[in-house]
Amino acid sequence: MSARVQKEIVESKTLLLQLSSLVEEAVRTAVMAFQKGDSTLADLVIQRDNDVDLLEEKIDSVVLTALALRQPMASDLRFLTSAQQIASQLERVGDHAVNIARQVKGLAETADTAAAQLSSELRSSSAIRDMANLAIQMLGESINAFVQQNAQLARSVRQKDSHVDDLYAQVKQEEIALIGQNRREVLSGVSNIMLAMNMERIADLATNIAEDVIFMLEGKLMRHDFEYDQSKGAGESASGASGSCPTKPGQVREPLECLERHAVQVHECLTKAIVGFRAYIAMDEAGFKQCFDDVSELEHGADLIKRNVRAHLPKGIIMPIDKFELFLYVNEQDGIADVCEDILEWLTYRRIKLPGAIAEDAVKLFEQCGNVVSGLSHIIQDAREYFKTGNDMVRTRVKEAILTLRSREHQADVMENSLKQQIFDTYPDDMFPIYFLVRLVELIGRTADQAESAADIMRSMIAK
Numbered sequence: 001m002s003a004r005v006q007k008e009i010v011e012s013k014t015l016l017l018q019l020s021s022l023v024e025e026a027v028r029t030a031v032m033a034f035q036k037g038d039s040t041l042a043d044l045v046i047q048r049d050n051d052v053d054l055l056e057e058k059i060d061s062v063v064l065t066a067l068a069l070r071q072p073m074a075s076d077l078r079f080l081t082s083a084q085q086i087a088s089q090l091e092r093v094g095d096h097a098v099n100i101a102r103q104v105k106g107l108a109e110t111a112d113t114a115a116a117q118l119s120s121e122l123r124s125s126s127a128i129r130d131m132a133n134l135a136i137q138m139l140g141e142s143i144n145a146f147v148q149q150n151a152q153l154a155r156s157v158r159q160k161d162s163h164v165d166d167l168y169a170q171v172k173q174e175e176i177a178l179i180g181q182n183r184r185e186v187l188s189g190v191s192n193i194m195l196a197m198n199m200e201r202i203a204d205l206a207t208n209i210a211e212d213v214i215f216m217l218e219g220k221l222m223r224h225d226f227e228y229d230q231s232k233g234a235g236e237s238a239s240g241a242s243g244s245c246p247t248k249p250g251q252v253r254e255p256l257e258c259l260e261r262h263a264v265q266v267h268e269c270l271t272k273a274i275v276g277f278r279a280y281i282a283m284d285e286a287g288f289k290q291c292f293d294d295v296s297e298l299e300h301g302a303d304l305i306k307r308n309v310r311a312h313l314p315k316g317i318i319m320p321i322d323k324f325e326l327f328l329y330v331n332e333q334d335g336i337a338d339v340c341e342d343i344l345e346w347l348t349y350r351r352i353k354l355p356g357a358i359a360e361d362a363v364k365l366f367e368q369c370g371n372v373v374s375g376l377s378h379i380i381q382d383a384r385e386y387f388k389t390g391n392d393m394v395r396t397r398v399k400e401a402i403l404t405l406r407s408r409e410h411q412a413d414v415m416e417n418s419l420k421q422q423i424f425d426t427y428p429d430d431m432f433p434i435y436f437l438v439r440l441v442e443l444i445g446r447t448a449d450q451a452e453s454a455a456d457i458m459r460s461m462i463a464k
Helices: 003-036 039-070 074-110 114-124 126-148 151-181 183-218 255-281 285-311 323-348 356-389 392-426 431-462
Strands: none
Touching (some): 003 039, 003 183, 126 151, 126 183, 183 431, 255 323, 356 392, 356 431
């Protein structure tokens, strides 16, 4: 191992320890803020999120420098790529802590009694307490497995994930039953479900970190051991799309080609989510469940492509785009598929018969967001041509396509705001449908927001 590689490995490990400490503290503080209904603690979590983001960016920079300039091999290479993945997972854990904190802030502004309701409800639900404690324990143990280089501890983290999933299902069932028995429990019930959803995602991310540790120490890819039907083959989604990047005989994977495939997969995910939403409106339980399963599988396929974008960059080749910006782009684009899954999961929490006008306008908003997202694959296709040829006319075409996407996103914002006002007008005195439907509309609108963020990153890439 060269002295320079060793220096960068030590630096990345130090930064990872700092990041893990910040993130673990953020999760514990966010849960405490939820338990106490404490907006001050919630503010603290939100304010420190920028520190988490900066540390993750710094780790990315250190790792990419080492990969590009040192070309490490074997265990050094595995450590650096795993460190980059772990940093990404920790940053996402921090985002979920912020989600919980923002939930506390929003509830405090919604009703004066919110904090008391939440605190009382949380104390009465052993499943939520157990779930929060177990998710935090898994996060701590996954970090310890990395620090101690302990593969056995990492495997024990993986084994606990199914218990968290069982607790999550129990929480949803209990809270939905409570809401049905007492309308006054709507606020606390929905809030507890959202807390449980975030904690379940944190447990999933802790499991991912544990799997990265196993890969780092043993060179074994554990991520998909229990997630695929072997008859489909590794990496094949419900739609038949390959989870790996396209390749040509004798050639390495081209990152932008992978990115274009990822955009198509994400758009398929959103299209299927729209079909699921229509099934929900029509009270088609079987159709909705099938779409939910398909969206989950498509989202997982998008994750596979995202990982391939990060894992299969050409070595020793100067790329025409900044690698860090490439990673930022794929994270934003991948977030669209994550939100699609969140939308259908949110709909499982409560069955509401949507009034005709609201249902129709919600579908129109969803389809408009689909129009926004569909533009990403065309933008990437033209960007690939520009990076290959340097043709200014193609560059102009990319910029125009990005402007078109932003215009569509603005129209989606207008539709979203109008639909929210319609919801408030329809339910002037009933808080639950307002809260449920406004949250749904915001999630739908977020798909277009993520697409615009991705397009803005692409604009930055072609501007250089």
